[in-house]
Amino acid sequence: MKCLILAGGFGTRLYPIITNKAKALLEYKGKPLLSHLVDKVPRNIKILVSTNLKFEADFRQWQQGVDRDIDLCIEEIWSDKEKKGAVGSLNFWVTTKNISEDLLVIASDNYFEFDLSQFIAAYDGNNTLVAVHDIGDKSRAGQFGVVRLDGHRLAGLEEKPSKPKSSLIATACYIFPTRIFPILQQYCSGGKRDNLGSFISHLINVDQVHGYPFTEPWFDIGSNYSLSNKK
Secondary structure (H helix, E strand, O other): OEEEEEOOOOOHHHOOOOOOOOHHHOEEOOEEHHHHHHHHOOOOOEEEEEEEOOOHHHHHHHHHOOOOOEEEEEEOOOOHHHOOHHHHHHHHHHHHOOOOOOEEEEEOOEEEOOOHHHHHHOOOOOOEEEEEEEOOOHHHHOOOEEEEEEOOEEEEEEEOOOOOOOOEEEEEEEEEOHHHHHHHHHHHHOOOOOOHHHHHHHHHHHOOEEEEEEOOOEEEOOOOOOHHHOO
């Protein structure tokens, strides 16, 4: 298994709070969010971090302070208008890096405190696994992908619904088996590049997707439930 951390965004959801800093490098509890994620990934798993030319120098500097080998993957883009989108970036790096192992994928603006080793242990080696979390507030759930579970299987995902039916959401932490890479490539060939929630919805329709519920703290800094609300 390899791990791909997606950090290629330009932080547009946090304008004008930040304009020239990658969300992944914002500090929380004394260190960058990205470092929190890296520390959670088991050391036997190779980590790739995807970013862009605008923030390359900042990520290179961050990389020098990390005590493990990180493959920094630079997308040749300078602005939000050029970006491939999360799904497009995932497909691009799977193809470019010739990834032939199951892939743990995490969005870099996604902070959580559950044990990644337990998440990986829950993966059955065959079906996509998505970490899901009950945020306890249906009014806020509409900012995310609201999911429906049928046992351990994801029975549905509604992306940013105006009237959420529950407060159970999909977080940006996934394990994709290699067998779905052709589905990913076909999905992207139709011009669909963003977002990962929509791709999961597609997978639910054509394949089987499993959910991994967790109760530990979680937040997405790109939403209104952001770092400014955290202590």
